[in-house]
Amino acid sequence: MFNSRLKLGLALAVSVALATACTSEDQADKQKNITGIDKNPFPSTYKKVDSKPIVISNVTILDGIGGKIEDGEILIRDGLIEEIGRSVSSPSGAIEIDGEGKWVTPGIIDNHSHLGVYPSPSTRSHSDGNEMTAPVTAEVWAEHSIWPQDPGFQRALAGGVTSLQILPGSANLFGGRSVTVKNLPNRTVQDMKFPEAPYGIKMACGENPKRVYGSKGGPMTRMGNVAGYRQAWADAKAYQTKWAEFEAEVADGGSPKAPKRDLNLDTLAGVLDGDIIVHMHCYRADDMGTMLDVMKEFDYQIGTFHHAVEAYKIADKLAENNVCSAMWADWWGFKMEAYDAIKENIPMVHAANACAIVHSDSSLGVQRLNQEAAKAWADGKRAGIDISQADAWQWLSANPAKSLGIFDKTGSLEEGKNADVVLWSADPFSTYAQADKVFIDGAMVYDRSNPASWPVSDFELGQIAEGDAK
Amino acid sequence: MSFFKKLALVSSIALGLNVTTSVFAENIAIVGAKIHTVSAAGIIDKGTVLIKDGLIQQVIKGTDVPSGYREIDATGKVVTPGLIGAHTSLGLLEVGMSAGVVDATTIIHPISKVGAALDVQYAVNNDSSLIPITRLEGFTSAATGLRSSGQLFLGQGAFITLATTYDSVMKANAFMQIDVAHSGADDNGGSRAAMWVAINQVFDEAIFAKSHDMNPSKDWLGLTTMADAKALIPVLSGDIPLLVRADRSADIVQVLNLKKRYSGLNIVITSGKEAWRIADELAKHNIPVMLDPESNLPGGFDQLGATLKNAARLHKAGVTVVIGMETHNIRLATQHAGNAVANGLPHSAGIAALTINVARIFGMDSQLGSIEPGKIADVVIWSGDPLEVTQNAEQVFIQGEQVEMTSRQSKLRDRYLNRNSDKPVGYTRP
Numbered sequence: 001m002f003n004s005r006l007k008l009g010l011a012l013a014v015s016v017a018l019a020t021a022c023t024s025e026d027q028a029d030k031q032k033n034i035t036g037i038d039k040n041p042f043p044s045t046y047k048k049v050d051s052k053p054i055v056i057s058n059v060t061i062l063d064g065i066g067g068k069i070e071d072g073e074i075l076i077r078d079g080l081i082e083e084i085g086r087s088v089s090s091p092s093g094a095i096e097i098d099g100e101g102k103w104v105t106p107g108i109i110d111n112h113s114h115l116g117v118y119p120s121p122s123t124r125s126h127s128d129g130n131e132m133t134a135p136v137t138a139e140v141w142a143e144h145s146i147w148p149q150d151p152g153f154q155r156a157l158a159g160g161v162t163s164l165q166i167l168p169g170s171a172n173l174f175g176g177r178s179v180t181v182k183n184l185p186n187r188t189v190q191d192m193k194f195p196e197a198p199y200g201i202k203m204a205c206g207e208n209p210k211r212v213y214g215s216k217g218g219p220m221t222r223m224g225n226v227a228g229y230r231q232a233w234a235d236a237k238a239y240q241t242k243w244a245e246f247e248a249e250v251a252d253g254g255s256p257k258a259p260k261r262d263l264n265l266d267t268l269a270g271v272l273d274g275d276i277i278v279h280m281h282c283y284r285a286d287d288m289g290t291m292l293d294v295m296k297e298f299d300y301q302i303g304t305f306h307h308a309v310e311a312y313k314i315a316d317k318l319a320e321n322n323v324c325s326a327m328w329a330d331w332w333g334f335k336m337e338a339y340d341a342i343k344e345n346i347p348m349v350h351a352a353n354a355c356a357i358v359h360s361d362s363s364l365g366v367q368r369l370n371q372e373a374a375k376a377w378a379d380g381k382r383a384g385i386d387i388s389q390a391d392a393w394q395w396l397s398a399n400p401a402k403s404l405g406i407f408d409k410t411g412s413l414e415e416g417k418n419a420d421v422v423l424w425s426a427d428p429f430s431t432y433a434q435a436d437k438v439f440i441d442g443a444m445v446y447d448r449s450n451p452a453s454w455p456v457s458d459f460e461l462g463q464i465a466e467g468d469a470k
Numbered sequence: 471m472s473f474f475k476k477l478a479l480v481s482s483i484a485l486g487l488n489v490t491t492s493v494f495a496e497n498i499a500i501v502g503a504k505i506h507t508v509s510a511a512g513i514i515d516k517g518t519v520l521i522k523d524g525l526i527q528q529v530i531k532g533t534d535v536p537s538g539y540r541e542i543d544a545t546g547k548v549v550t551p552g553l554i555g556a557h558t559s560l561g562l563l564e565v566g567m568s569a570g571v572v573d574a575t576t577i578i579h580p581i582s583k584v585g586a587a588l589d590v591q592y593a594v595n596n597d598s599s600l601i602p603i604t605r606l607e608g609f610t611s612a613a614t615g616l617r618s619s620g621q622l623f624l625g626q627g628a629f630i631t632l633a634t635t636y637d638s639v640m641k642a643n644a645f646m647q648i649d650v651a652h653s654g655a656d657d658n659g660g661s662r663a664a665m666w667v668a669i670n671q672v673f674d675e676a677i678f679a680k681s682h683d684m685n686p687s688k689d690w691l692g693l694t695t696m697a698d699a700k701a702l703i704p705v706l707s708g709d710i711p712l713l714v715r716a717d718r719s720a721d722i723v724q725v726l727n728l729k730k731r732y733s734g735l736n737i738v739i740t741s742g743k744e745a746w747r748i749a750d751e752l753a754k755h756n757i758p759v760m761l762d763p764e765s766n767l768p769g770g771f772d773q774l775g776a777t778l779k780n781a782a783r784l785h786k787a788g789v790t791v792v793i794g795m796e797t798h799n800i801r802l803a804t805q806h807a808g809n810a811v812a813n814g815l816p817h818s819a820g821i822a823a824l825t826i827n828v829a830r831i832f833g834m835d836s837q838l839g840s841i842e843p844g845k846i847a848d849v850v851i852w853s854g855d856p857l858e859v860t861q862n863a864e865q866v867f868i869q870g871e872q873v874e875m876t877s878r879q880s881k882l883r884d885r886y887l888n889r890n891s892d893k894p895v896g897y898t899r900p
Contacts, residue, residue, distance in 0.1 A: 336568065432808065
C-alpha cells in the first residue's frame with residue numbers, strides 16, 4: 001500500500017507503517033521538511049479518562065471475533081484489555097462488577113454517522129454536513145463541521161457506541177474527508193478524535209449527485225457521475241506526479257519551486273497513496289459493479305460501500321474485491337435505488353465471506369445497532385443462513401473497525417486492545433437488553449444505574465428535562 | 471353464519487364500511503398457542519381460536535377442537551390480533567423521492583384553501599408493493615393519510631385492510647389531520663400567532679356552514695373553500711377524529727384549549743414528544759397519544775423534552791398510547807413498542823398500542839383490534855413475543871383467510887439465494 005513516492009499521506013498513517021524506524025513526530029517533521037506541508041494540522045487531543053482497574057465477572061462474553069465465553073471474566077486496566085477468559089487476575093483496589101445474567105461485548109462502532117455535522121436540533125444554523133456547492137469537494141473535512149455539543153453523542157453512548165466515523169453527506173461525488181472519533185465529546189472536536197486513526201473520504205454513487213447537480217451544471221446522469229470520478233482521479237494522478245518530480249529534484253540537491261498546493265487533490269492523492277480510506281455511498285449492485293472497475297482503473301481500494309442495499313446481489317464480487325458493505329437491517333423504498341432492499345442482505349453478504357457491517361446513518365438508529373444486528377441475524381437464520389451470535393457481532397465492532405483502519409486498536413476484546421467495552425443487561429440480541437455500563441479506554445463513561453453520572457451536552461444544560469432519562 | 475352475525479355484517483355495510491369478508495372462507499382452528507386476546511379475557515396461555523365465515527367464532531382455553539375445522543398447530547407459538555398501522559401512508563406511495571406521482575403529498579389546488587377537503591379514499595392503490603411487505607410482518611389493516619399538504623390540514627385519511635382485495639378502503643373519512651407543531655406553524659404564516667387564529671376562523675366557518683345552504687350559486691368569502699368547510703362539520707361533532715400533531719408542551723396546552731372552545735372535537739395527539747409533561751391533563755380529557763417511542767432527541771426547540779420514557783409515563787398517567795408512525799417500515803412498530811416496553815411500558819400496553827387502541831381511535835373496535843367472538847378474523851401466529859426483534863410473524867390471517875407469506879422482497883431474497891449462475895439472473899424464477 002505504501003510506496004516510496006509517498007508524499008501526501010498522513011504523517012500518522014505513515015508512522016504506523018514505519019513504526020519500527022522512527023516515531024510519528026520524526027516522520028511528520030521529515031515529511032514537512034521535504035514538502036513543506038503539515039500532514040496532520042488538526043491533531044487529536046483526546047485524553048482517556050483515568051480509572052482504577054475494573055474486573056467484570058460471572059458474565060457471558062462475546063469477544064467480537066467469533067468467540068463466546070460463558071461465565072467469563074474480563075480485566076481492564078490502564079485503558080486496555082489486560083486479561084479475558086474464564087478466570088482473570090483481580091488486582092487489589094480493582095472495581096469489581098458482578099455480571100450475572102449479563103453480557104459483555106466490544107463497544108459498538110458505527111462507521112456511518114452524521115452526528116455533529118447534522119446535529120440535534122436540526123436547525124439550518126449548524127446543519128453542516130453537505131458542501132453542496134460543487135460535485136467534487138474532497139477539500140472539505142467533516143471534522144470542521146462537527147459540533148461536539150450534539151446531544152446525539154450521549155444518546156449513542158447509552159446505546160453502547162464507543163467509536164464512530166463522522167462522514168460528510170452524500171450529495172457530492174466526492175463529499176470530503178471523514179473522521180473517526182471516540183464517543184467522548186468534549187470542548188473541541190480535536191478532543192474526541194480517535195488517536196492515529198486514518199482519514200476516510202466520502203464518495204457517492206447514484207441518485208444523490210445527479211439529483212443535486214442535475215440543474216446546477218451536472219452531473220445529471222449516472223454516466224455523468226462516473227465521468228466525474230474518473231476525471232478527478234486523473235487530475236489526482238497528475239498532481240501526484242508533479243509532487244513526485246518536485247521531491248526528486250529536491251533529493252537531487254535542486255531547489256525547485258514547490259507546486260501550488262490544491263486541498264482537493266491533496267485528499268484524492270492521499271487515497272491513491274493508500275493513506276485515506278474510501279467510503280462510498282452506493283445502493284445498487286450495478287453501480288457498485290461500475291465502481292469496482294473505476295477502482296481498478298485508477299489503482300485505489302474502495303474500503304466500504306455504504307448502504308449497499310443490493311450488496312446481496314453481488315456478494316461474491318464484493319468478497320473477491322475485498323470491499324466491505326455497511327448496511328441497514330431493513331430500511332427500504334425511500335428512493336428507487338433503495339427499492340430492492342431485503343432483510344437478509346447482511347447475512348447474505350456475510351455468508352459469501354464478504355465483510356458485513358451494520359451501520360446507522362441515523363441519530364436514532366445509532367442508539368440500538370445491536371437490535372439491527374439481531375434482526376438481520378434472525379432473518380438470516382430463517383432463510384437458512386445459520387450464523388452464531390458470536391460471529392454476527394463482527395458486524396458491529398470488528399468489521400467496522402477494519403473498515404476504519406483501527407482494528408489494531410479496538411473492535412474486539414483481545415488483550416492489549418483499547419478497553420472499549422459494553423456490559424449489557426441481557427442478551428444484546430433482544431429488544432429488551434440495554435447497555436448497563438459503557439467503558440471507553442478502560443473508564444466507565446456511562447452507567448445506566450447512576451443518573452447523576454450521565455453526561456449532558458452544553459445544549460441541554462439548563463433546558464427542560466435536563467438530565468432526564470433520554 | 472348466525473342470523474345475528476349476518477345482521478351485524480349487513481348493518482356495517484349499511485354504515486358504509488366495506489367489509490370484504492368472504493362467506494366462503496374455510497373454518498380454521500388455530501390450536502395450542504399463547505393467545506393475547508387484547509380483551510377482558512386477557513392472555514390465554516394455551517388456547518384455541520376458532521375462525522368461521524371470516525370472523526372469530528370463539529376463543530377456547532385448551533386444545534379441544536370441535537369437528538369441522540382445519541386445524542393449525544400453533545403449540546409454542548404466540549397469537550395476537552392483526553396489528554393495525556396507526557399513522558401511515560400505505561397505498562398512497564410506492565417510492566417517495568424522484569419516482570413519479572406520490573399520492574401522499576398534495577400541491578395547491580382550488581378545491582381546498584386549508585387542506586381539509588383533501589381526501590385520500592380515492593388515492594389508495596391496493597396493488598402497492600408495500601401492502602404485502604407490510605402484512606407479512608403481522609399487519610392486517612392500517613390508517614392511511616397524507617404526509618404533507620403544505621396547508622393547515624392534511625386532509626381526510628382512510629382506514630384500509632391489507633388483504634388482497636380490489637378495494638382496500640374499509641372506512642373512508644376515517645380521520646382528519648392537522649399539524650400545529652413547528653412544521654405546521656412554518657407552513658401557515660410562519661408563526662403560531664397566525665396559525666392558531668386561522669384554525670379558530672376555520673372552525674367558526676365550519677359552524678356557519680353547518681346551518682347554511684352551501685352551493686356554488688352562493689357567495690362564499692371564507693378562509694376555507696366550501697368543500698373545506700363541509701369536510702370539517704363531522705370533525706366538529708366528533709364523528710371524525712381529529713389527529714393533531716403537536717410536540718412541545720405549550721402546543722399541547724393549546725390543543726387542550728382548542729378542545730375547550732370546540733368541545734365536540736374528538737382529539738388524538740400525534741407525535742407528542744413532550745406529551746408526558748402534561749400526561750395528567752391528557753388523561754383527564756381522555757385524549758390518546760399516538761407516538762414514536764424511540765424519538766428521544768431534541769430535533770427542534772419544540773422537542774427538548776423528548777424521551778424514551780414518553781410512552782411509559784403517559785400510560786402510567788392513564789393516557790391511551792398508540793404506537794406506529796411510519797409507512798415503508800410501519801412493520802417496525804413492533805420494535806418501537808418493544809423499546810417502549812424496555813423503557814417501562816407494560817408489555818400488555820405495548821400490544822394494545824398496536825391493536826385495540828388503534829382500532830378505538832378510528833372507530834373500528836367493534837370489528838378489529840382484539841380476538842373476540844364476532845370480530846373480523848385478522849389474526850397472526852408469531853414465532854414468539856411479537857415485540858422481540860428476533861421473532862417474526864409466521865402466518866397471517868386476514869378476514870379469516872390464510873395469507874400467502876410472500877412479497878417481492880421475499881422473492882428477491884429467494885432469487886439470489888438460489889441463483890443459477892449458468893444463466894442471466896432473470897431466468898432464476900423463485
